[in-house]
Amino acid sequence: MTALLNMDTLLDDLEAGLRRQLHERGIDNPALIGIRTGGVWLADVLHKRLGLNEPFGELDISFYRDDFSRIGLNPRVQPSHLPFETEGRDIVLVDDVVMSGRTIRAAMNEIFDYGRPASILLVALIDLGARELPIHPDVVAKELSLEAHQRVKLQGPEPLSVELREAGQ
Amino acid sequence: MTATDSSLPTLQLTREGRLKHFLTLDGLDQALLTDILDTADSFIEVGERSIKKVPLLRGRTVVNLFFESSTRTRSTFELAAKRLSADVLNLDINTSATSKGETLSDTLLNLEAMASDMFVVRHSQSGAPHFIAETVTPGVAIINAGDGRHAHPTQAMLDMLTIRQHKGQFAGLKVAIVGDILHSRVARSQIRALNTLGVEEVRVIAPATLLPKDVESLGCKVEYDMRHGLRDLDVIIMLRLQRERMEGALLPSEREFYRLYGLNEEKLALADSRCIVMHPGPINRGVEIESAVADGPQSVILNQVTNGIAVRMAVMSMAMSGQVSERVQPGEGAGQ
Amino acid sequence: MKTSAPESLCITGVTLLSGAGIGDQVTSVLIQDGAIAAFGKQAEQATADRVLQAEGCYLSPGFVDLYCNLREPGNGQKGNIASETRAAAKGGFTTVCAAPDSSPINDTGAVTRLIQEVASERSPIRVLPLGATTRGLEGELLSDMAGLTAAGCVAFSNGSLGIRDARVLRRAMAYARTFGYTLMFQPNNRALAADGFAHDGLVTARLGLLGIPEIAETTAVMELLLLAEETGVRLHLSQISTARAVEMVAEAQARGVAVSADVAMHQLVFTEDALSGFDSRFHVIPPLRSENDRQGLLTGLRTGTVSAVVSQHQPHDPAAKRAPLGETAPGLSSVESVLSMGLMLVSDGELTLPELIRALTSGPAGVLGLGVGELRIGVGADLCVFDPAATWVANDTSLQSTGKHGPILGRPLPGVVRYTISQGSVAWQPT
Numbered sequence: 040m041t042a043l044l045n046m047d048t049l050l051d052d053l054e055a056g057l058r059r060q061l062h063e064r065g066i067d068n069p070a071l072i073g074i075r076t077g078g079v080w081l082a083d084v085l086h087k088r089l090g091l092n093e094p095f096g097e098l099d100i101s102f103y104r105d106d107f108s109r110i111g112l113n114p115r116v117q118p119s120h121l122p123f124e125t126e127g128r129d130i131v132l133v134d135d136v137v138m139s140g141r142t143i144r145a146a147m148n149e150i151f152d153y154g155r156p157a158s159i160l161l162v163a164l165i166d167l168g169a170r171e172l173p174i175h176p177d178v179v180a181k182e183l184s185l186e187a188h189q190r191v192k193l194q195g196p197e198p199l200s201v202e203l204r205e206a207g208q
Numbered sequence: 209m210t211a212t213d214s215s216l217p218t219l220q221l222t223r224e225g226r227l228k229h230f231l232t233l234d235g236l237d238q239a240l241l242t243d244i245l246d247t248a249d250s251f252i253e254v255g256e257r258s259i260k261k262v263p264l265l266r267g268r269t270v271v272n273l274f275f276e277s278s279t280r281t282r283s284t285f286e287l288a289a290k291r292l293s294a295d296v297l298n299l300d301i302n303t304s305a306t307s308k309g310e311t312l313s314d315t316l317l318n319l320e321a322m323a324s325d326m327f328v329v330r331h332s333q334s335g336a337p338h339f340i341a342e343t344v345t346p347g348v349a350i351i352n353a354g355d356g357r358h359a360h361p362t363q364a365m366l367d368m369l370t371i372r373q374h375k376g377q378f379a380g381l382k383v384a385i386v387g388d389i390l391h392s393r394v395a396r397s398q399i400r401a402l403n404t405l406g407v408e409e410v411r412v413i414a415p416a417t418l419l420p421k422d423v424e425s426l427g428c429k430v431e432y433d434m435r436h437g438l439r440d441l442d443v444i445i446m447l448r449l450q451r452e453r454m455e456g457a458l459l460p461s462e463r464e465f466y467r468l469y470g471l472n473e474e475k476l477a478l479a480d481s482r483c484i485v486m487h488p489g490p491i492n493r494g495v496e497i498e499s500a501v502a503d504g505p506q507s508v509i510l511n512q513v514t515n516g517i518a519v520r521m522a523v524m525s526m527a528m529s530g531q532v533s534e535r536v537q538p539g540e541g542a543g544q
Numbered sequence: 545m546k547t548s549a550p551e552s553l554c555i556t557g558v559t560l561l562s563g564a565g566i567g568d569q570v571t572s573v574l575i576q577d578g579a580i581a582a583f584g585k586q587a588e589q590a591t592a593d594r595v596l597q598a599e600g601c602y603l604s605p606g607f608v609d610l611y612c613n614l615r616e617p618g619n620g621q622k623g624n625i626a627s628e629t630r631a632a633a634k635g636g637f638t639t640v641c642a643a644p645d646s647s648p649i650n651d652t653g654a655v656t657r658l659i660q661e662v663a664s665e666r667s668p669i670r671v672l673p674l675g676a677t678t679r680g681l682e683g684e685l686l687s688d689m690a691g692l693t694a695a696g697c698v699a700f701s702n703g704s705l706g707i708r709d710a711r712v713l714r715r716a717m718a719y720a721r722t723f724g725y726t727l728m729f730q731p732n733n734r735a736l737a738a739d740g741f742a743h744d745g746l747v748t749a750r751l752g753l754l755g756i757p758e759i760a761e762t763t764a765v766m767e768l769l770l771l772a773e774e775t776g777v778r779l780h781l782s783q784i785s786t787a788r789a790v791e792m793v794a795e796a797q798a799r800g801v802a803v804s805a806d807v808a809m810h811q812l813v814f815t816e817d818a819l820s821g822f823d824s825r826f827h828v829i830p831p832l833r834s835e836n837d838r839q840g841l842l843t844g845l846r847t848g849t850v851s852a853v854v855s856q857h858q859p860h861d862p863a864a865k866r867a868p869l870g871e872t873a874p875g876l877s878s879v880e881s882v883l884s885m886g887l888m889l890v891s892d893g894e895l896t897l898p899e900l901i902r903a904l905t906s907g908p909a910g911v912l913g914l915g916v917g918e919l920r921i922g923v924g925a926d927l928c929v930f931d932p933a934a935t936w937v938a939n940d941t942s943l944q945s946t947g948k949h950g951p952i953l954g955r956p957l958p959g960v961v962r963y964t965i966s967q968g969s970v971a972w973q974p975t
Contacts, residue, residue: 102254102262102525111226111529112264115246118253152259219821234750313866333868334752335822343866356870357752396752420749421757 044201049164049180053081054088056178057131057162064160066129071095072121074146077135077193081164084199085133096121103145119149126154135193137163137179140172165191165201219341221530228530229341229350230523232359233400241404245369247522248515254291255518264525265294268325272298273340274353275312275331280490281353281363284513285328288520297324312336316343324348326528334358334393347535349527351520357393363488364397366519368405370512371443374484378405382440382480384431386413386469387447387496390420390458394488395447403427413437414469417458434469441479446471446487446496462495472498476506484508550968552576554592555929557599562919563902566602573603575925578968582921596970598929598962604901605917606638606669606926606964608908610728610806611701611782611854612879614640614671615946616662617655618647623859623946625659628879629667631945633972635855635880636928636961638669639909639916644676645703651676651687653695660696668971669964670926672698672912677716677727683707686716689725698912699726701782704829704874706732710767717775726912727772728780731764731789732756732830741870743785743831747816754870756831758786765789769796772803780911781805783856785830787840794849804911806852807841809882810951812889814838824865824872825949828856842894845903852908853886853900855879859947877947881938883930884957891958927965934960 061069071091073082079097086095101116132146143161150156163176167183185191185203194200220229220236227240254262270289272282277300289296301315312331319327326349329337334356341350354360368378375381383402389395389412402410403426410428412419424430431437438444453459471485485497485507493499502509553575560567560583573580574587582590612632615623625642632640642659644650650659656673663671675697679685682705689700700720706729707713720727737760742748744755765781769792772779781793784805793805810828815835818826826832844850858875865872886900906917916926935956940948964972 099250102250102264107264107529107532111532112247112525115243116250117246118250120253148263152261153257312868312871313863331868333870335870336868338822339824339868355752355868357754359752393752396750420752421744421755422746422749425746426749 044181046199046201049201050084050088050199053162053164053178053180054085056180057085057089060160060177064129064158066158066160068129069131069160070123070125070128071131071133072098072150074132074134074142075099075117077164077195078133080193080196080199081135081162082133083196085131085162094122096123098146098149100142100145100149103149105141105145121153124154125150125156128156130156130159131162132159133162135163136165136167136191137161137174137176138167138169140170140174143174144172164193167191219338222534224533226530226533227523227526228534230361230527231337231341231350231352233361233364233397233404236404238404238406241365241368241401244365244519244522244526245372247526248365248369248518251291251518251521252515254521255514261291261293263293265289265292265528268294268528269322270294270296270326270328270524271319271322271324272296272328272353273319273330274298274300275329275336276354278330278354281330284516285351285353285520288517288524291517292521292525294326297322312339313343316340320345325531326351326524328353330354332356347531349531351523351527354393357391357396359397360393361397362516362520362523363394364401365523366512366515367398367445367486367488368401369515369519370486370508371484373511373515374508375442378402378407381407381442382409382411383407383443383445384411384413384437384441385428385445385447386434386471388418388449388453389414389423389447390418391450391453392447396426398445399426399428411437415459418453435475435478438475438478441483444471444476444479444483444485446485448488448490449492449495466495470494470496470498471501473500473504476501486512488512550578551593552581553594553596553965553968553970554587554590555596555598555603555963556588557597558601558603558929560919561602561604561897561901563898563906563917565898573927575965575968578925580919580921580923580925596929596963600933601929601931601962603919603927603929605905605919606928606966607636607883607904608914608916609637609640609855609857609879610780610852610908610911611643611674612640612857613643613645613859613875615859616646617658621861622864625662625671626666627944627946628857628859629663629669629671630972631943632855632857632879633668633964633966634944634961636883636930636964637855637879638926638928638964638966638971639672639914640669640879641672641674641698641912643703644674644701645681649676649681650674650697651679651681651692653688653691656692656695656697669966672696674699674701674728676700677702677720678707678712681705683709683712686719689720690723693723693725699728699780701728701730704730704732706730706734706764708734710771713767714771714775717771717777717779721775721777724778726778726780728782729768730782730830731761731768731784733760733764736760736763741827741829741831741874742819743816743833745816745834747819751820751822753819758788758833758837761786761830762788762792765792769793769801769803773801776802779803783808783811783830783854784841784850785811785833785837787837790840790844790849794844794847797849804852805844805850806854806908806911807845807850808856808878809853809885810856810876810878811841812838812845812853812894813885814951819869822869824867824869825876825951827869827872827874828876829874842889845895846899851903852911853882853903854908855882857945859945860949861946862948865949876951877943877945877949878951880943880945881950881952881957883961884936884959885951887932887959925965925968927963928961929963929965930959930961932959936960
């Protein structure tokens, strides 16, 4: 099933889309933040392709999830690591898959606890729709619509590939 | 013939082996203790942010149930709970005012009505948090903030975090605990943690009057001579000496204790040159430890305070998480 | 004790069992006018008012408990003579010695007579009061021992408190020796025991419980033995808990000191490990000690140095046990579980069945000079008929005692008492 999606094409599309957005918005010094784990891998790729000097940030949203009261804490939480001040910055937030929008909401809450950014631009490799919150990515490489029994997951970091699986397998 | 099966491990762990109460370090394996330290590391990062708060326990009620007053310990638990966005209620209950036995059961009945999610318990009786965990309605997490001479597991874990920060790992370390082991819940939890985390050697240094019978069975070597016991040490943990110890003929005088078991620069020089000095506080300067050592370059006593908040945040969120997972049916909660 | 003329009974299908051994065939026993009248065919051919079929059961002399708290006189919260003697009868006991630490304490003839009056009306078995050696058990002034004996006390104890002052102790012994009274003392050096409530050893080291060192018992044993030897009093050491104490008693017996000893059944079954989950039921005094001590106590029982096993039954209301360990009241509700615990020891090969029965019958009877513990024609019919293969589960409903803190709850226990016969009458049978 992985042959369905060519990773190089996806990454090219993602980079092109991001460059276009940055240009349109007049942002010349974006601060990249990847959401663990897939988003961090993608942030790493985009960081290289854009040739940014400033290191990118890593966000672990475990402490901000809104389903703690249902599923509890991930036993292996790692600290978030933002090697720059977020106050007043133009943030590029990167995740692998966007669906309900809850992860993005949690990530934005966390970013605001570090400081008030000037703007946040959302980049996602795949958009699965099925949104539950009014959140929409600004840059998407591929829109997919899955059957109820299908799951999609980014594998990585080397090489990156998208895996489409039947649920329960 | 065996007696009753010890219910300790099952009482504080879920079926999947996750923490749901935090009563003692007995029965917790190395992986779980490492999880606590790792999670605490994440919370240290939270403490460095401009907004030092995460929404994990938002809407939860944490009751600090202190039957023995300790402003310092209570404050760190309170701060930890607030950084997790919980609502905190502090109850200081004077046990001496009421007759024996009735207090705790009656208090618990009253607290049940408050629909709390977590009790942080400090009590003068060994096993009191254990008793509470067995008695209260399921779903309420109990955190031991020190019970009698039994355990002070959050203090021991913050000490372990401090050691890991300075030494990187536990394998190969030689650690000594000096002073009043007999009356110390901190020492019992530390000895257990150090053994579980796999240090090379734990020594206890004290006169025989301040050592429990069969102390070696806890996993430590006894040294009566401090100078001898300090050789090659990587970590020295000094314990607080309560002044009332002179009264029960356990010690002749503070002066003699300090001369034989107090830590000064001259004795510290006998340990490894990179040896760190710890103390759970509050310090009795000139009784257990010389000021020059307490404030010196090898002292990590202030780190311990910072780590205390992070460890308590870790334990509180993990125990609450364990309580939550007990209530969830398998198959639910697939993710966001 | 009921005094109406008992009906005659024929118990069939039983195997005789006593401290002397196990019978080699199934037989029947006829009981007439409160005594054993016949065995075997002779018993079966007689016309009895009632036939009790007890196939597969052992018939042994009724058990004698040298130390049982009946909680009466008292406020009734923790039990009373009716409830606790019913429990004892269910456990196969036909004679229980009532501990003196009732409220008020049994240090006057009036209290002794009260206990006996209540027992004669409400107890299905024989109750023998133990008098307080000192007034109020305070260890200072002697109680009226002769008066108490006249009122019915069979021996003198000082409860779990002991006597601190060696001079008072020596005088109590000398006085008791004058009249040939037996003193039953729990050896405990209170200065060394201090505020302890658990064996000072592995578990106290780990759990930070306040310990009672072994030496608190052994120094007290040494003191009691030396004083008994000097005064010539008849001394019985109650509820010893250490291997060392057994050795000291054996030495004293060997040099002719008139000393005997008993041990509580739970000391033979459990060790300090029972407290490792802070289970307040196992807060007992003396504390449950090490495995080495348990082995020493069993050895003492096998050799006869320790002649009796007691229940040390201490029923409590639930609140007394519902607190952090150190704040709970000591004692187990044990009298109904003694036989089952003993049978567990037998099935584990730690005691033989006759050794167990001896320690529950002729052993304790001998301490008090009671003529019970034998199965022969003419002796009073105090009997226990139990099925060793049947099991029961101790729980809030099945326990007859007011105290529901039995030593082993919620799982099958071996040995069910089918009939307890006290002075020729059925004192207990399951409903």
